Amino acid sequence: MNMKEYINTGSKDTRSGFGEALLELGKQDDRVVALCADLTGSLKMDDFANAFPERFFEVGIAEANMICIAAGLTIGGKIPFAGSFANFVTGRVYDQIRQCIAYSDKNVKICASHAGITLGEDGATHQIMEDIGLMKMLPNMIVVNPCDFNQTKAATFAVAKHRGPVYLRFGRPKVPNFTQPDMPFEIGKAILMNEGADVTIAATGHMVWHALEATRMLEAKGISAEVLDIHTIKPLDKEAILNSIKKTGCIVTAEEHMMNGGLGDSIAQLLCREFPAPLEMVAVDDRFGESGQPDELLKKFGLDAGHILAMAVKVVARK
Amino acid sequence: MLSVKKLQDISNQVRRDIIRMTHMAGSGHPGGALGAADFLVTLYYEFMKPDPNGFTMDGTEEDIFFLSNGHVSALWYSVLARYGYFGIKELGTFRRMGSRLQGHPSIIDGLPGIRVASGSLGMGLSVATGAALAKKLNNDNHLVYLMLGDGELEEGQNWEALMFASAWKVDNLIAVIDYNGQQIDGPVEKVMDLGNLRAKLEAFGWHVIEMYGNDIPDILEKMKESIANLHKGKPVIVIMTTHMGFGVKFMLDNHKWHGVPPNDDEAKQALAQLDETLGDF
Structure with missing residues (x-):
């Protein structure tokens, strides 16, 4: 089985995909409004x-207020599209989201921008890697984590359509x-990026590209990997x-998130219940x-x- | 327009409902609910006058109300039922498993009259501000009302919302602070002294009005004044002095009745002090 080729057409930040789609949505639908807490750029x-300007609300550095105004x-x-860094629109405002958005449907x-470790130089205060877990635990909440610029743009259009x-x-x-x-984007529908026979790699967000790279490396070792882009965790x-x-x-699951509460955790739960099979997680192991x-x-x-790659080799050996 | 006597009669019946609901449930928050009854009855019957049969989540082209201090849910449920949003018999399900009348307000199973959950404190002013912004965007000239607690002002988010609403000139919003001076741990001034509340609210850019919330003529006058001050670039906030437990002598001004239901004897005593004006549920 030959691996499907994916070409990097030019590196871009996923947040710019969001921004382009938001502008387009604003043109398409005057019900679309946006709020930001001093991180508009x-x-x-x-x-x-x-x-x-009449549909954009700068709330200042007051995320709790922003979340409830959005509700x-x-x-x-x-x-409403309410934006800030992932840390500040999840952990900081969990109860606001829980009561006014999730429970109130x-x-x-x-x-949420700047999610995960790739926020980089600002360090652990800003690098939330618990956000998927926090959000997926809330009833009524959908959790979407696209992999690149194009997919983030597509995902933004899709979430606008979802009520x-x-x-x-x-x-x-x-x-x-x-x-x-x-590429069609349907909430809750994983994308089969590469067909393979020996191991499944289920990746989300930035890790999808790394999974495809690992797949090329595995091919050289004679291991055929199937890659799923799990852009919707819930x-x-x-x-x-x-x-x-x-x-x-x-x-193998791969995500820029803690093991606890992330995609791997969701898939482990699924396997235990429905089809026990060896699983390895590429995720952050309980550290900041x-x-x-x-x-x-x-x-x-x-x-x-x-x-x-290392986890794939390990998990194949466990079969 | 209803007479003051009629509004008092409805408020008394609402107070009976609150006593009976919390007594039957064996839990709930009678104190603050009793104190704010005159206000909420007057607001619905004399000012908002919504269509109870045409409830929509969006509340387009009608005045809408939010309750931030959701623990006085028995009061809101009683007013909604008495006003015609749902049958008064349902009040007997308060806090029971499977009821739409959850301990704190929620939208589960679509209880008409309620648009957002509340109970975890400090969020209602922000929600009401958002709804008021939506009305402005929709060119809907109807108003947004909110009630919040005095102790609740200890939550910092209120001050975020106070800052925002004046900066954004959200002048189609009236927030009413139920200033009964009591919270769970004791008098508000002992738990966390609010200091010169009027000066603080004015400094945050709001038009401030003081009202006595256990006197219907004063409520009528001051709410008219509040409305007259809208659409002038400032949101309006009412410091509404009330007595916790108003209408039941042994509950009056006593923080112990914040979250404790009356037992059989206490309920009997309380009901003896409140006329059954419209018929119990």
């Missing part, structure tokens, strides 16, 4: 803010842009994952991040192609 929301704006039919899109609370997670650094701009595409594992017999450049941090924290 970082979130790439400035084009929207400039184009639609209030839905009462009146608006579709409000149509708010929580937009209900959404956590949309993206990142800071420029990363390879390799999915097709017209609801999880159980069918796609189980179908793949029934074929390959083992799985630190300052550094994104690429060197990924390596240090075991979140790169090399580590996915």
Whole structure:
């Protein structure tokens, strides 16, 4: 089986995909409004803010207020996109999200940039790697974590169409842009990036590219890897994952997140219940991040192609 | 327009409902609910006058109300039922498993009249501000009302919202602080002294009005004044002095009745002090 080729058409940050889509959504639908807590440029929301000043709310450094104002704006039919760094729109405002958005089933899109270790130099205070867990535990909440610029743009359009609370997670650094701009994006439907026979690699966010790189390296070792892009962590595409594992017999999960509460944890739960099979996780093992450049941090924290490769070899041996 | 006597009668019946609901449930928060009854009845019957049969989540083209201090849910449920949002018999399900009348307000199972959950404190002012912004965007001239507790002002998020609403000139919003001076651990001034609250609110850029919330003529006058001060670039906030437990002598001004239901004897005593004006549920 030959590996499917993916070409990096030019590295771009995923947050810019969000920003472009938000501007476009603003043009398409005047119910779309946006809020930001003093990070408008970082979130790439400035084009929207400039184009639609009457629909953009700068709340200042007050995320709790922002989240609940967003909930209030839905009462009146608006579709609010509330943005900040992942840390500040999850952990900092968990109870606000829980009561006013999730439990109240409000149509708010929580937009989280600078997620994960690749936030880089700012260090652990800003590098949240618990956010997927926090958000996926909330009933009614959808959790989406796209892999590149094109997919983040597509995901932003998709979450706008979905009625209900959404956590949309993206990142800071420029990363390879390799999915097709017209690739269909359906919430809750994993994308089969590469067919393989020996091991499944289920990756989310920035780690999808690393998974594809690992797949090339595995091919050289004679191991055929199937790669799933799990852009939606909740609801999880159980069918796609189980179908793949029934074929390959083992799985590696890869994410820029803690092991506790992340994608690997969701898939482990699925396997234990429905189809026990060897599983290894590429994720952060119960420690905080630190300052550094994104690429060197990924390596240090075991979140790169090399580590996915090592885990794949390990999990295949466990079959 | 209803007479003051009629509004008092409804408020008394609402107070009976609150006593009976918390007594039957064996839990709940009667004190603050009793104290704010005159206000909430007057607000719904004389000012908002919403269509109870045409409830929509968006509340387009009608005045809408949010309750931030969700623990006085028995009061809100009683007013909603008496006003016609749902049958008064349902009040008997308060806090029971499977009821739409959850301990704290929620939108589960679509209880008409409620648009957002509350109970975890300090969030309502932000939600109401968002809803008021939506009304402005929709060119909907109706108003947004909010009630919040005095102890609740200890939550910092309120001050974020106070800052925002004046900076953004959210002048279609009236926030009413139920200033009964009591919270769970004791008098507010002992737990966390709010200091010169009026000066603080004015410094945050709000138009401040003081009102006595256990006197219907004063409520009528001051709420009219509040409305007259809207659409002038400032949100309006009412410091509404009330008595916790108003209407039941042994509960009056006593923080112990914040979150404790009356037992059989206490309920009997309390109901003896409140006329059954509209018929119990």
